[in-house]
Amino acid sequence: MNDRSIDYYKVFLRYDIQRRTRLVIITKNILICDDSTLVHKAILRLLPEDDGLNLHYAEDGKAGLECLSQHNIDVMFLDLTMPVMDGFEVLRSLPVRDYDTKIIILSADVQKQAIKRCIELGADHFLAKPFAPEQFTTLLAELGITARSVDLSVHLAEQELDYISIFKEVANVALGRGAAIISDHFGEFIKMPLPNVAHMGVGELAMAITDIKNNGNSIAIAQRFVGGGIHGEALVCLRGKDIAVFGERLGFSQMDEHKNEIVIDIANLMVSSFLVALSEQMNIPFSVRQPIVLEEYMVWNETDDVTSELFTVEYTYHAESLDLECDVLFLMDSGSTQVISKIMDTLH
Structure with missing residues (x-):
């Protein structure tokens, strides 16, 4: 090997070392766009610790788009059901800059x-909640991700998640599976609702029932349920000109318009599809x-203690x-x- 060849080899070696060094210190920018803190923590627990990953997070689609416009995001984990702007709206708004972001x-x-x-x-990929750690790990390997942000994980670890926050994510998953059941029957897309999980006073409930009874454009159905120490009742309120059409496309038929069979069948499907997924x-x-139509003359839950609070899940399809x-x-x-609080503690 002559001197010129040796010099060329040294230059190539120096370039290769520098190139490899740059590959090692390259930082990937990851965006978690999801309104659930529980999901943020679940993802962070699955990311191996290293300094080569910079994490960003957004709690709605609008904030997610702002982050994408300000940073070169390599991978975005995107939820579909969020406040302000949902995941579908985010996808329709892309790209916001000339950068190849894996979604x-x-x-x-x-x-x-x-x-x-x-x-x-x-x-690029779709993972259903709750996702299996093995699925997530395999996907990370395909994306070349081997690190996580320490600062964000510490920030989230300091946040205490109460049972309502955890149950909201459980309810969200149940709603998604329930929507899939209804969509399969219906044959078309159902807009996925965002569940509201909260406490409600009986006085507030009484006002809500009064509003339902006074609304001549809607039909209300009540259905009681029980399981594992949980006792409750579901109220379903249907409104719109196409109730009968919707029922017929779900496979229900109207035998007697005065008995509201089709309305009862729709309500039963709405309640049962959620409870089946929640049960899993x-x-x-x-x-x-058996569900019953809530008539104007009926007094609902008149024996309830007016000082008590009810645990509620509310959503709209x-x-x-x-x-x-x-x-x-x-x-x-x-x-x-x-009962719910104890079960949520085991899931957290």
């Missing part, structure tokens, strides 16, 4: 049409009573192609709240 959908909305829409709008996550079998809205309110007593 991973993490969603409880597991409708076949939801998955199809995400892929058509440019998503909480490992509690639920049984339901929208049929994308029909004039139909369905409000669902699950109500559980104080004894049920204690």
